[in-house]
Amino acid sequence: MPVLDPATGQRLCEVADATPEDGLAALDAAAAAQAGWARTAPRERSEILMRAHRLLLDDADRLALIATLEMGKPLAEARGEIAYAAEFFRWFAEEAVRLDGGYMPAPGGGSRFLVTRQPVGPSLLITPWNFPMAMGARKIGPALAAGCTSVVKPAEQTPLCTLALARILHEAGVPAGVVNVVTTSDPGALMTPLIHDPRSRKLSFTGSTAVGKKLLEQCARTVMRTSMELGGNAPFLVFDDADLDAAVDGAIAAKMRNIGQACTAANRFLVQRGVAAEFAERLAARMGELPLGRGTEPGVVVGPLIDADAVTKVTELVADARARGARVLLGGDPLDGPGNFYPATVLVDVPDAAQICHTEVFGPVASIATFDTEDEAVARANDTPYGLVSYVYTEGLRRGLRISEALDTGMVGLNQGVVSNPAAPFGGVKESGLGREGGLVGIDEFLEIKYIGVPL
Numbered sequence: 001m002p003v004l005d006p007a008t009g010q011r012l013c014e015v016a017d018a019t020p021e022d023g024l025a026a027l028d029a030a031a032a033a034q035a036g037w038a039r040t041a042p043r044e045r046s047e048i049l050m051r052a053h054r055l056l057l058d059d060a061d062r063l064a065l066i067a068t069l070e071m072g073k074p075l076a077e078a079r080g081e082i083a084y085a086a087e088f089f090r091w092f093a094e095e096a097v098r099l100d101g102g103y104m105p106a107p108g109g110g111s112r113f114l115v116t117r118q119p120v121g122p123s124l125l126i127t128p129w130n131f132p133m134a135m136g137a138r139k140i141g142p143a144l145a146a147g148c149t150s151v152v153k154p155a156e157q158t159p160l161c162t163l164a165l166a167r168i169l170h171e172a173g174v175p176a177g178v179v180n181v182v183t184t185s186d187p188g189a190l191m192t193p194l195i196h197d198p199r200s201r202k203l204s205f206t207g208s209t210a211v212g213k214k215l216l217e218q219c220a221r222t223v224m225r226t227s228m229e230l231g232g233n234a235p236f237l238v239f240d241d242a243d244l245d246a247a248v249d250g251a252i253a254a255k256m257r258n259i260g261q262a263c264t265a266a267n268r269f270l271v272q273r274g275v276a277a278e279f280a281e282r283l284a285a286r287m288g289e290l291p292l293g294r295g296t297e298p299g300v301v302v303g304p305l306i307d308a309d310a311v312t313k314v315t316e317l318v319a320d321a322r323a324r325g326a327r328v329l330l331g332g333d334p335l336d337g338p339g340n341f342y343p344a345t346v347l348v349d350v351p352d353a354a355q356i357c358h359t360e361v362f363g364p365v366a367s368i369a370t371f372d373t374e375d376e377a378v379a380r381a382n383d384t385p386y387g388l389v390s391y392v393y394t395e396g397l398r399r400g401l402r403i404s405e406a407l408d409t410g411m412v413g414l415n416q417g418v419v420s421n422p423a424a425p426f427g428g429v430k431e432s433g434l435g436r437e438g439g440l441v442g443i444d445e446f447l448e449i450k451y452i453g454v455p456l
Contacts, residue, residue: 001015001016001017001156001184002014003015003157003158004070004157005070006070006303006305006306006307006339006340007295007303007304007339007340008339012069012070015160015183016183017183017186018182018184019189020190022182023151023191023193024194027151027180027194027199027200029176030151030178030199031122032177033178034121034148036175037119037147037178038119038148042097042099045093045144046094046145047093048144048173048174049093049096049145049172050093051172052089052168052169052174053087053090053093055172056082056137057082057083059168060079063082064079066160066161067081067082067133068295068303070157070161071130071132071158071306072259072305072340073258073259073295073303074295075295078295081133084420086137087422088137088138088141089137089141090422092442095145095440095442095443096145096146096443099117099443100117101115101116101117102114111455112453113451113452113453113454114451114453114454115451116449117444117450118147118448119446120447121148121202122149123143123149123151123200123204124150124191124200125139125140125143125150126152126153126191126206126207127153127154127162127206128155128207129155129306130258130263132154133161133164136154136161137165139152139204139437143204143446144174144179145446146447147446148202149178149179150178150179150180151182151194151200152166152179152181152182153182153183153184153187153190156183157306159183162181163183166179191215192218195218195219195221195222195224197222200222201225202226202446203226204228204435204437205226205227206228208231209431209432212230215228225445225448226434227435227437228435229263229388229428229435230263230432231432232264232267232386232387232389233267233359233384233388234254234264234266234268234388234389235266235269235381235390236251236268236269236270237377237390237391237392237393238271238272238275238393239272239275239374239393239394239396239399240272240273241396241399242394248282248286249417250393250415250417251266251269251283251417252286253417254266254391254417254418255287256344256364259303259363261362262362263388263432264411264418267367268367269366269367269369270371270377271370271371272370272372276370279368280346281329284329284330287331287344287346287366288344290302292343302343302364303341304339305340305341307340310340310362310363311334313362313363314342314363314365315342317361318332318347320354320355321354321355322347324350324354325351326351327347328346329346330343331343331344331365342363342365343364345364346365346366347365347367350367352383354367374402374403378403381407382406382407386428386430386431387428387429387430388411388433389411389412389413389419389428390409390413391413392404392407392412392414392415393415400414400415411427422438422439423438425438425440425441
């Protein structure tokens with residue numbers, strides 16, 4: 001199957017288009033390697049992950065170019081993603097040797113309770129196209145640290161990053177059969193028999209809520225362990241006591257990371273009425289200065305969207321908002337010419353009825369609406385089935401904590417526009433997902449708790 005450059009539409013190369021039989025062969029390999037990998041000493045697993053961490057950093061320039069070519073993000077961002085991916089390997093290398101358990105006397109006496117944690121078993125890992133290297137590392141890292149083998153299915157738009165990651169893991173010492181990559185243009189046909197196979201004991205998926213719900217239904221057949229990092233509709237709240245310079249900086253980080261194609265991207269800007277006009281003008285001025293072009297060009301910040309469908313979606317959302325009364329301060333129209341480009345865009349006076357307020361944009365569009373009171377801001381921020389992340393800008397400590405606790409999201413950026421960190425638990429509530437990746441609890445997703453009763 002072809003791999004295309006979203007900046008030009010040209011074919012970069014071709015990769016294998018796996019069949020369901022190929023997928024089952026990968027699961028055969030993972031199942032055969034599971035017992036041996038689970039018996040591997042935690043220190044050995046840790047050292048392999050540390051070597052992978054170093055290999056990623058040593059090869060960062062080449063890997064960043066691969067990411068830019070197949071996904072479109074600017075090279076500077078791609079280098080940042082490689083460093084971010086490497087940190088997952090280092091974090092879980094350190095966690096691999098800290099798996100603990102417990103020992104206690106039975107309350108009634110006469111026996112002892114031993115509690116241990118063991119690898120859940122062969123795991124199916126489905127990664128998205130927007131952060132292909134980092135999301136691969138965020139799933140493979142804890143699986144390896146816990147003692148689980150895996151079958152990894154990357155997004156069809158960005159298979160090259162995952163294949164490069166697999167090669168690095170092989171060089172780092174991961175045995176054959178422990179990490180298996182299958183690339184396919186028909187993920188449903190490939191994954192369904194793997195999900196229904198009782199040898200698969202874990203599914204970790206990052207992608208849309210609609211697909212996640214279908215996968216959960218399939219996983220119910222074998223009561224498979226699942227973790228889901230799904231869609232978002234992140235509110236970005238700016239109160240009238242906020243430092244507007246910091247708020248605009250945070251808005252750029254939260255909106256324009258990866259050209260707005262991130263589940264953590266700020267989707268709805270809710271600004272208190274007294275500072276709304278100034279905030280919008282400043283944000284439009286900053287976004288208007290961001291250079292647009294192919295990600296390999298020096299200084300580019302706004303690269304192409306992933307494909308033509310993404311451009312169509314953003315175009316339709318902006319058109320709907322304008323038809324409902326929103327005003328355009330910046331951009332607002334698709335660009336002519338080759339490549340999947342859409343300009344940085346700022347909309348103001350966006351009504352709640354606009355589709356853009358209820359749909360994950362996944363593009364460089366900031367939609368701004370106003371509010372008057374705290375209660376109104378919280379109610380509108382929470383008025384969504386999603387709950388991944390929210391952002392709050394205020395100089396009031398008590399207000400910041402009060403609002404952060406009232407927001408129905410799994411993560412909050414309080415006066416900061418980036419929340420992702422390998423050492424922090426990443427995940428959402430409501431229809432934004434199940435479980436957490438990263439942090440102290442990230443490895444738990446790949447472990448089962450076993451209790452052993454011992455009589456005296």
